[in-house]
Amino acid sequence: MLTKRAIELNQVVSITTDGAPAMVGRERGAVARMKEDNPQLISYHCIIHQSVLCSTLSAEFAEVMNTMMRMINFLRASSSHQHRMLREFLREGEIAAFLAQLNSQKATTFSLFLKNVKKMDIVAFLVDITSHLNELNLKLQGKDSSVCDLMTAVRSFQRKLALFREDLQGDCAHFPTVKEQADCKL
Incomplete structure (x- = not known):
């Protein structure tokens, strides 16, 4: 991208990322590769990245955000059958009820989480x-x-x-x- 725009890497002063491994990985992340050519490069973490902001509010907020992200990943990635069932269920009902009908410890944990006022x-x-x-x-x-x-x-x-x-x-x-x-x- 920098080459495409005719920007010399040694002219780049800083870069801001969302903290994704592809960006900040020690060996293969974009920032590490850029620092090979420009050791003076300063990297920042985006100030408005949601999960980071939530964790700065309190440990409890960070835990709730992480649980929500784990639940969403569980609902979307467990199996293609479960994903199809979820899409169908969302047309008719609530996620808590959907989780309650699944027979797994994770689903039960997430169901209880959703019932916690x-x-x-x-x-x-x-x-x-x-x-x-x-x-x-x-x-x-x-x-x-x-x-x-x-x-x-x-x-x-x-x-x-x-x-x-x-x-x-x-x-x-x-x-x-x-x-x-x-x-x-x-």
Whole structure:
């Protein structure tokens, strides 16, 4: 990609990645290969990568995010038959009920996880905050954005965080999934 755009590797100052092994692997990752030619290259981890952000909130949030990711991977990758059953079931019902009908320890563990109200409160928050982060992420991507444009987007998001904090203690207008979760408890 750099060659295609006639960019000399020794002119690259830094690179930001999402932490994927293909990017940061010690031997075969893109960053390691780039550092072979440019040892001064500085690498950063993307500040808005969801799983990293969730883990910085608390260990409990990180655990909930990791469980959700494991459950999704389990539902999608266990078998082609199970994947077809899931797609059919999603047309008719809920994931918790689907998991309950599977005969495996993992499915039972995930089913219990989905029934834990406190964990689902965290999932609701993570869904909403991830949506806001994705919106910021889109503003930070693309061509023809100046550093000023990018800084404006980040500063605007910083101001929104104060609004979000107040909103979470009020009517949750910016957190529809949290609001829906809270309404389900009433």
